[in-house]
Amino acid sequence: MNGSVAGGGVSEEVIRxxxxxxxxxxxxxxxxxxxxxxxxxxxxxxxIKKDGPAYLDGRLQEGDKILAINGRDLKNLRHMDAVELFKNAGYDVILKIQHRPQNGPAGHRGGGDSGGLPLAAILIPGLALTAAAVWILLRYRHRM
Known part of the structure; x- marks a missing residue:
């Protein structure tokens, strides 16, 4: 299945x-x-951590979706349950991944401060916090 292409031009790959x-x-x-x-x-x-196994292999990219680890489907898992699967996966790990579309968010080894997260994942919470702070300030000033 290495390098196979699924529907819609989305590329899937199995990586060891x-x-x-x-x-x-x-x-x-x-x-x-x-x-x-x-x-x-x-x-x-x-x-992707510089000089780690994924970096040295070169196929896994920031933004890629991980579909399965050692044959175990990752659908409908809580974050910590997924983390536990990775921790207990053993020495040799087989990942089934779906590469992000080439026109998707920038990523692999870019060195950006966002850690590979989409820009919206940073901006939206920031805007929500700003709006909440303004609302609190206006309510406080209205009481004075």
């Missing part, structure tokens, strides 16, 4: 990684309790 001293060399986001986008509880690669 060997765990290093500090793990597999990438971070994940997502899950039913930490959705990256509304109505999407998938698990995604948020950051």
């Amino acid at each position: 990684l060997t765990r290093g001293p500090s793990g597999l060399g990438f971070n994940i986001v997502g899950g039913t309790d930490q959705q990256v986008d509304s109505n999407d509880s998938s698990i995604y690669v948020s950051r």
Whole structure:
């Protein structure tokens, strides 16, 4: 299945990684309790750690969706349950991944401060906090 293409031009791939001293060399986001986008509880690669197994292999990209680990489907899992699967996956790990579309969010080894998260994942919470702060300030000033 290496390099196979699924419908809609989305590329899927099976990648085998060997765990290093500090793990597999990438971070994940997502899950039913930490959705990256509304109505999407998938698990995604948020950051590739420089010189880790995933970085040295070169096929896994920031923004890729992880469909399965060692044959175990990652659908409908809480974030911490997915993290536990990765921690207990053993020395040799087989990942089934779906590459992000090429015109998707920038990612792999970009060195950005966002850790591979989409810009909206940073801006929307920031705007919500700003709106809440303004609302609190206006209510406080109205009482004086």
